[in-house]
Amino acid sequence: MKRLFFAVLMLATPAFSQSAMTAAEFEAYVSGKTLFFATQGTxxxxxxxxxxxxxxWSFLDGQCKEGIWYExxxxxxxxxxxxxxxxxxSFYKGRNGLSARFEDExxxxxxxxxxxxxxxxxCLGPEVGV
Structure with a gap:
């Protein structure tokens, strides 16, 4: 049972030892997709x-933010x-998909x-006042 727990933990752990994806690699992977993300099992x-x-982008609360990305x-x-x-x-591609590390902190x-x-x-519509 202990081995199974560690195997699952390793699958969920980002592989930051490899090189970060380039903008071209990132674009090729994400274009046209909708990706769900988790952190620490949540x-x-x-x-x-x-x-x-x-x-x-949405924090899964129905409120969406429009944006752009660049390298x-x-x-x-x-x-x-x-x-x-x-x-x-920094984004990394592993066998189970993408992992990412926020570099601004x-x-x-x-x-x-x-x-x-x-x-x-x-994405819910904008809040409308009375």
């Missing part, structure tokens, strides 16, 4: 990769409509791709 968010390096200094950086400062990540957030289980990205 669902974290979902991102849809649209044409022309546009993205749509800078070997990292993949995102700018969203409500956050003008870039958020830069010490001990940055680490995410890994999880199966969508048939779930669609949910």
């Amino acid at each position: 669902r974290y968010g979902v991102e849809q990769y649209l044409p022309d390096r546009r993205v749509r 800078e200094a070997g990292q993949i950086c995102f700018i969203y409509e409500d956050t003008p400062a870039p958020q830069c990540w 010490t001990n940055g957030t680490e995410l890994y791709e999880i199966e969508a289980t048939g779930e669609d990205m949910l």
